[in-house]
Amino acid sequence: MPNADGVWILGITMTRFGKHPDKDVVDLAADAALGALGDAGVKMKDMGVLAAGNLLGGGLGVGQQLQKQIGQTGIPVYNVANACATGATALRTAVMAVKAGECDFGLAVGVEKLAGAGLLAGKDRKADADTWTPQGRYGAVASVDGRIGTETMPGVFAQIGMEYGHRYGGTSFELFARIAEKNHAHSTLNPLAAYQKRFTVDEIMNDVMIAYPNTRSMCSANCDGAAAAVVVSGSKLKTLSLEQQRRAVKISASVLTTDPWEEACQVLPNVNTLTRNAAVQAYEQAGIGPEDLDLVELHDCFATAELVHYDNLMLCKEGGAVDFFESGATWRDGTTPVNVSGGLESKGHPIAATGIANIWEVCHHLRGEAGDRQIDNAKVGLAHVIGLGSACGVHVLERAAV
Amino acid sequence: MANPVPIVDYLVLDGPGEGGVPQYRAHLVANECAGCGARYFDRRNACANAECAGTDFAKVPVATSGEVKAFSIVAFAAPGIPVPFVAALVDCEGTSVRGNLINVDPDPEHVSLGMKVRLATYPLGTDSAGTEAVGFGFEPLSN
Structure with a gap:
């Protein structure tokens, strides 16, 4: 029987993001999973499904490796991979199992070891072959990265921000730098962020250039980290303690989309349409509009990306992202605080953990447990991630009424 | 000497340019x-447009001039890739094309959104x- 009482987050946690040289992927996953179970007040033996993501570890089945450390109960494990949306995909997998009525409790875990990984995507260019021989779907006789555009993420997302500027105007190097300034300023209140240092706009603009207009401090930080969540059916939640019910956070919408075909989408990734589609579905599922949101954690993998998602998530009117940012709306004291965690640019981006960690941030505020960075009286929040390829996860979360 | 080969099969070389080697008309x-x-x-394998899903394709020429819709001046790339270079998305009369901007200084003073460009070739080696x-x-049209 499908579960009609909704799905809730019962427990959720994230490790500190940063360098964890003494811990491996399984250690970090175990820290997050045990933390989430403890936060939920349940045990591994209660779980009916485990969904786990670890994108770049290269190992086999992080879910089973985790079970071998914290509890082998014979439940189904789904090891998932969806680029930077891997964590959201793991959560959504657990949510779907509970929603389908297959179980009452599910556990989702995302973990990554990335400290010192350097530039992601884009392989080292080898010496050209001895004879020019066409290979692959483009019949290329030589490596094309750097010869026909760029494969690097900072360069791809730089173009995505620039394309928005071309379409609507108003963007500049300094504007993008000021978005990074905001997120770094926010990070000073987040003890779990990899970097907690405020930078001036000048410092950001004069930092090492990676891919104009993105300097180093406008790029997400590679680091280690894990996050995990326990989800529970609404009917089961009613049988739990009042304290568990009070701290539970309602998943009012859980959506995953991919990009529909459009002209150019196979030339430069289109991160806009699938995000907008996910947002439309999420607002409809939740019966909530963007104006109702008390905070938003969105996928600022680069400063150039944050701008376009103001528009894609409909936080502003179409084409109005620059004015929206200029109004101060997205600072923590603004009308729609965005990335009060510090965002990926300072909190860090351990890829598979990101899509659960952003939900932890929102839950932390909805539960009133965010300490110095608490957004007062937060009732509704949205978490967004996008993985190139592409996949977009959007979750709308609401404070318990109990 | 053997005929030159294009870097990818969607680049068609139409013979030496007026200006001589290494520029090719293409x-x-x-x-x-x-x-x-x-x-x-x-x-x-098939068309990705879900409304269509056709499997018949024909080779068609793409306009050789266009407008820069987006660019990034890549200063940091994987080892072996010379930097800086300008990665761009060029709108060639309705067909979007990925390519580097060449024969232009790779800095924000010389590269801009909306600039008009045309297809150009260069030698990769023998x-x-x-x-x-x-x-x-793609090189600036007004060179």
Whole structure:
């Protein structure tokens, strides 16, 4: 029987993001999973499904490796991979199992070891072959990265921000730098962020250039980290303690989309349409509009990306992202605080953990447990991630009424 | 000497340019879906437009001039890739093309959104059989 009482987050946690040289992927996953179970007040033996993501570890089945450390109960494990949306995909997998009525409790875990990984995507260019021989779907006789555009993420997302500027105007190097300034300023209140240092706009603009207009401090930080969540059916939640019910956070919408075909989408990734589609579905599922949101954690993998998602998530009117940012709306004291965690640019981006960690941030505020960075009286929040390829996860979360 | 080979199969070399080697007259070709007109540069199994899903494609020439819709000046790339270079998305009269901007200084003073560009080629080098490979990019129209 499908579960009609909704799905809730019962427990959720994230490790500190940063360098964890003494811990491996399984250690970090175990820290997050045990933390989430403890936060939920349940045990591994209660779980009916485990969904786990670890994108770049290269190992086999992080879910089973985790079970071998914290509890082998014979439940189904789904090891998932969806680029930077891997964590959201793991959560959504657990949510779907509970929603389908297959179980009452599910556990989702995302973990990554990335400290010192350097530039992601884009392989080292080898010496050209001895004879020019066409290979692959483009019949290329030589490596094309750097010869026909760029494969690097900072360069791809730089173009995505620039394309928005071309379409609507108003963007500049300094504007993008000021978005990074905001997120770094926010990070000073987040003890779990990899970097907690405020930078001036000048410092950001004069930092090492990676891919104009993105300097180093406008790029997400590679680091280690894990996050995990326990989800529970609404009917089961009613049988739990009042304290568990009070701290539970309602998943009012859980959506995953991919990009529909459009002209150019196979030339430069289109991160806009699938995000907008996910947002439309999420607002409809939740019966909530963007104006109702008390905070938003969105996928600022680069400063150039944050701008376009103001528009894609409909936080502003179409084409109005620059004015929206200029109004101060997205600072923590603004009308729609965005990335009060510090965002990926300072909190860090351990890829598979990101899509659960952003939900932890929102839950932390909805539960009133965010300490110095608490957004007062937060009732509704949205978490967004996008993985190139592409996949977009959007979750709308609401404070318990109990 | 063997005929030069293009860096990718969607670059078609039309012979030496007026200015002589290494510039070639060239154009790009796309695989155009017979059903809906969607254009692709890679080898196709079927059309990705869900409304169409056609499997018939024809090679069509792509306009050789266009407008820069987006760019990034890449200063940091994987080892072995010379930097800086300008990665760009060029709107060639309705067909979006990925390519580097070439024959222009890679800095924000010389590269801008909306700038008009045209297809240009450059030599990639010669292999052990003496065959030259030819790359492409887009250069400012008003050079």
